[in-house]
Amino acid sequence: MTPIGAMPVVGAEWTDDGERRERRGLKHRSKKAVRLVPIPPMLVAVLRWQLSNHAPASDGRIVYDGPSERPIQSHVYRAVWRRARTAALSEAEQVSQVAGRPYDLRHFNASTLIMAGVDVGQVARRLGHPIYTLMTTYAHWIDTGEDQANAMIQVLLNVEEAKPLTSQNAGHGPSTGQRFNAVPIPA
Structure with missing residues (x-):
């Protein structure tokens, strides 16, 4: 996989064109940077299926909202994520912070x-x-x-069994001041 940029939701007040999303380079990289991301074969198969069943958007995105190729809105991601958490997690996990956000x-x-x-x-x-x-x-x-x-x-x-070091079992060097105890230390 080769990500070449990002389009985060930053809010209209933070973009130059007043749109909620802004095209940017990859995080902490120049706008022209490309990053190679090795992915496991299982994910390659999923991406190939997606691309064989759904053409990429005109700008290269592989996930978009309908024929207009609009980016998927944040509230849609959140709703799908809530349903996925409910389906995948136990009740105890659902009330925890586990996978609270994508x-x-x-x-x-x-x-x-x-x-x-x-x-x-x-x-x-x-x-x-x-x-x-x-x-x-x-x-x-x-x-x-x-x-x-x-x-x-x-x-x-x-x-196999740790023993305290003493002058009797060390063979050389000064005494450690510890008495030797023949009882093994539990593992």
Whole structure:
């Protein structure tokens, strides 16, 4: 996929022509910048289906409102999003902030890819960010994985049972001041 620009709703008072939407370059890029976005084969199939069944608008947009090719209005997106949340989420999730707005899917995608073990450089590239931005913006949403991280560290260190270090079992160096206790530390 190759996005070449954006057309956000910014409000008529913020545009030069008084329209609610304004054609812009990609966020934090020059107006002529093009960004290659790698997408999974499943999404390629969905986009191909869309394009084989619905011609793009004259300006290249693949989603638009009817023969006039108008951009889809924000209230339509919100109404469809509410219906989708109701259909997809449990009652507890519906009253939470989970997927409260379509943009939250970006956070879900980023954190899911990181949790799946996708290289963070690749995740950052797909989102169009440097790794620093990826980790400061999206990684903090991940609140699981502590047990998995501990297991990976244990495998890395090849430790079956941790014991306190003492002068008796260290072989050299000063005493740590800890008494040796033969009771294993629970994992």
